[in-house]
Amino acid sequence: MSRAMVTVTGRGxxxxxxxxxLVRRTRSARAARSTGYWLISAxxxxxxxxxxxxxxxxxxxxxxxxxxDVSPLSVxxxxxxxxxxxxxxxxxxxEHVGRALxxxxxxxxxxxxxxxLLAVPAAYALTRLKFRLQGLMFGIILVTFxxxxxxxxxxxxxxxxxxxxxxxxYGVFMPFIASPxxxxxxxxxxxxxxxxxxxxxxxxxxxxxxxxxRVIVPNVRPALATAALMTFLFSWNAFLWPLIVIQSxxxxxxQVAIAINxxxxxxxxxxxxxxxxxxxxxxxxxxxxxxxxxxxxGIVASxxxx
Amino acid sequence: xxxxxxxxxGQAAGRRGLPGRPGRLxxxxxxxxxxxxxxxxxxxxxxxxxxxxxxxxxxxxxxxYSYSLLNSNFSKxxxxxxxxxxxxxxxxxxxxGVTLLFALGVVVTQVPLGLGLALLLNMRRRGAPLLRSIVFxxxxxxxxxxxxxxxxxxxxxxxxxxSTLHALHLPxxxxxxxxxxxxPALVIMTLWEEVGFSMMLFLAGLQSIPTEFEEAxxxxxxxxxxxxxxxxxxxxxxxTVLVVxxxxxxxxxxxxxxxxxxxxGPDGSTNFMVYxxxxxxxxxxxxxxxxxxxxxxxxxxxxxxxxQMRALRGRR
Numbered sequence: 001m002s003r004a005m006v007t008v009t010g011r012g013x014x015x016x017x018x019x020x021x022l023v024r025r026t027r028s029a030r031a032a033r034s035t036g037y038w039l040i041s042a043x044x045x046x047x048x049x050x051x052x053x054x055x056x057x058x059x060x061x062x063x064x065x066x067x068x069d070v071s072p073l074s075v076x077x078x079x080x081x082x083x084x085x086x087x088x089x090x091x092x093x094x095e096h097v098g099r100a101l102x103x104x105x106x107x108x109x110x111x112x113x114x115x116x117l118l119a120v121p122a123a124y125a126l127t128r129l130k131f132r133l134q135g136l137m138f139g140i141i142l143v144t145f146x147x148x149x150x151x152x153x154x155x156x157x158x159x160x161x162x163x164x165x166x167x168x169x170y171g172v173f174m175p176f177i178a179s180p181x182x183x184x185x186x187x188x189x190x191x192x193x194x195x196x197x198x199x200x201x202x203x204x205x206x207x208x209x210x211x212x213x214r215v216i217v218p219n220v221r222p223a224l225a226t227a228a229l230m231t232f233l234f235s236w237n238a239f240l241w242p243l244i245v246i247q248s249x250x251x252x253x254x255q256v257a258i259a260i261n262x263x264x265x266x267x268x269x270x271x272x273x274x275x276x277x278x279x280x281x282x283x284x285x286x287x288x289x290x291x292x293x294x295x296x297x298g299i300v301a302s303x304x305x306x
Numbered sequence: 307x308x309x310x311x312x313x314x315x316g317q318a319a320g321r322r323g324l325p326g327r328p329g330r331l332x333x334x335x336x337x338x339x340x341x342x343x344x345x346x347x348x349x350x351x352x353x354x355x356x357x358x359x360x361x362x363x364x365x366x367x368x369x370x371y372s373y374s375l376l377n378s379n380f381s382k383x384x385x386x387x388x389x390x391x392x393x394x395x396x397x398x399x400x401x402x403g404v405t406l407l408f409a410l411g412v413v414v415t416q417v418p419l420g421l422g423l424a425l426l427l428n429m430r431r432r433g434a435p436l437l438r439s440i441v442f443x444x445x446x447x448x449x450x451x452x453x454x455x456x457x458x459x460x461x462x463x464x465x466x467x468x469s470t471l472h473a474l475h476l477p478x479x480x481x482x483x484x485x486x487x488x489x490p491a492l493v494i495m496t497l498w499e500e501v502g503f504s505m506m507l508f509l510a511g512l513q514s515i516p517t518e519f520e521e522a523x524x525x526x527x528x529x530x531x532x533x534x535x536x537x538x539x540x541x542x543x544x545x546t547v548l549v550v551x552x553x554x555x556x557x558x559x560x561x562x563x564x565x566x567x568x569x570x571g572p573d574g575s576t577n578f579m580v581y582x583x584x585x586x587x588x589x590x591x592x593x594x595x596x597x598x599x600x601x602x603x604x605x606x607x608x609x610x611x612x613x614q615m616r617a618l619r620g621r622r
Contacts, residue, residue: 012548045438045440047498048440048444048498049440049443051455051459051466051498055455070464071468071469072469073469073470073472073473101469121347121350122351125342125346129339132338137347137351139582141351141354144354144359146608148558151580151600151604151607152365153584154368154583154587154593154597154600155365155597156357156361158593159356159357159361159364167387174353176351177531178351178354178357178358179348180354195473200317208338236448237447237450240561240580243565244584255448255450256450256598258450258452258454259453273454277451277454277455286443288443288446295442298566299445299506299507300506300510
């Protein structure tokens with residue numbers, strides 16, 4: 001609290017020869033503003049964390065306890081009273097969440113690896129080489145940025161079926177590994193590396209392959225991490241396309257597996273749905289906690305320079 | 307500046323070759339460049355051609371046919387019949403209206419609140435970085451999980467929302483079970499989910515504004531209010547355009563909310579376009595008609611983003 005006050009006072013542009021009354025007035029105004037800040041902050045913490053806490057606590061409760069604890073609202077709503085692991089064991093045995101987790105992991109890892117593998121050389125060609133139609137090529141690629149996958153799922157399903165990839169894990173990621181977003185991110189980073197470096201390496205007789213792997217890639221690690229992380233996020237969280245392309249339970253992905261438990265029609269088992277949601281969120285949440293700055297960079301890059 | 311000069315060097319070197327090198331080496335290098343370009347770009351471009359350009363071409367072609375996903379032998383050219391049918395299809399027309407209304411609701415709530423949060427958390431106050439992370443957590447959480455969570459939050463009895471309203475001595479609401487409240491309920495959920503995204507974009511925009519402008523205005527006696535309207539907001543113009551366009555396009559693609567929460571109901575009040583397309587293609591077995599609707603969706607997305615870009619860019 002005191003440090004916050006100091007920084008606030010430090011920031012203010014207080015006139016040098018102000019009277020005592022004025023100082024007192026501005027100080028009380030600042031105190032009021034500071035109180036306002038902490039009130040808003042507390043409200044934000046509650047608004048954004050309470051739903052997560054409720055889900056997390058309820059995932060360790062029986063159905064009867066979830067209902068009993070939610071109303072009237074109390075501390076008990078957000079902490080596991082009489083914790084039980086039965087929802088989690090049920091999610092793994094009945095709902096095949098374990099299988100779905102492994103499938104999602106396979107798809108996401110392969111999608112990230114192939115996306116990077118395709119985008120790095122493409123970005124290299126578009127930034128480090130000079131050839132005719134280069135601008136046109138970039139335009140052709142960038143235009144597809146504007147096309148949301150949601151609008152083209154029907155023809156995609158037809159193409160993937162014709163390639164005999166329907167109901168396979170390959171079919172889930174194949175349409176998206178040529179990613180204009182990853183290419184765009186890498187192109188921005190590649191452009192920031194001075195061309196003198198390539199020229200020097202070329203004079204030394206280095207091949208393009210060597211320049212790409214030894215000169216460029218080591219210099220764009222943050223951008224590569226961002227591209228990989230964003231691709232993982234898109235892949236792990238995708239829903240509509242996996243829902244369409246996968247039909248058998250063996251190949252089900254985790255988002256689809258938990259969504260199917262929620263769909264109205266039959267009375268859902270709340271605790272099981274919640275445990276599924278927790279399981280599906282944990283991998284992304286852990287990545288986010290440790291690699292937050294790359295996430296933020298990716299989100300910002302997805303737009304600012306567009 | 308440094309980038310420009312290095313680019314000049316690169317261009318000059320590309321045009322003339324390196325000074326003092328014999329011509330034969332240059333042509334060898336040029337061939338080398340061509341081969342490298344092909345090897346580097348072709349895999350990417352081939353996949354892009356198949357899964358983007360061919361897909362769109364196929365979609366436009368399919369929108370002129372009546373066919374079945376199950377029986378590949380059945381396929382009949384119907385011309386623009388699928389498109390004219392849209393005008394007689396109340397469900398489709400309603401879904402277009404509902405989707406646009408949803409997008410409007412998302413944009414008018416998300417842009418000011420995202421900017422407000424960015425202004426609040428841009429300050430060097432204690433806890434601001436942690437708060438930014440907390441507001442951002444729903445952005446990295448999947449739409450499926452968020453929707454699942456909120457389905458139960460909005461549950462008429464035993465839901466967290468009504469239990470909170472009850473604790474605050476406010477009347478309980480019906481949320482997803484009544485046509486007038488379902489769409490606003492989805493807007494609020496989307497706001498909760500995505501406002502962190504807008505906030506991050508605005509934060510980046512704010513940090514790119516040189517502090518000198520505001521300081522100069524403060525010296526000239528401009529208060530915080532006029533500094534915000536006259537200096538900060540105009541300089542944030544590009545960011546605002548971006549946030550509006552991105553959140554609109556996200557909203558136009560909404561699907562999961564309808565699928566998990568409401569199945570388009572009640573009375574079609576949350577029947578978003580993508581969900582309507584999905585049910586037409588995969589539940590009702592009419593992919594030709596669904597393709598025509600997809601083409602319409604794509605055109606709407608392109609038109610809306612073009613209009614918004616122009617309107618917001620031209621404002622200054």
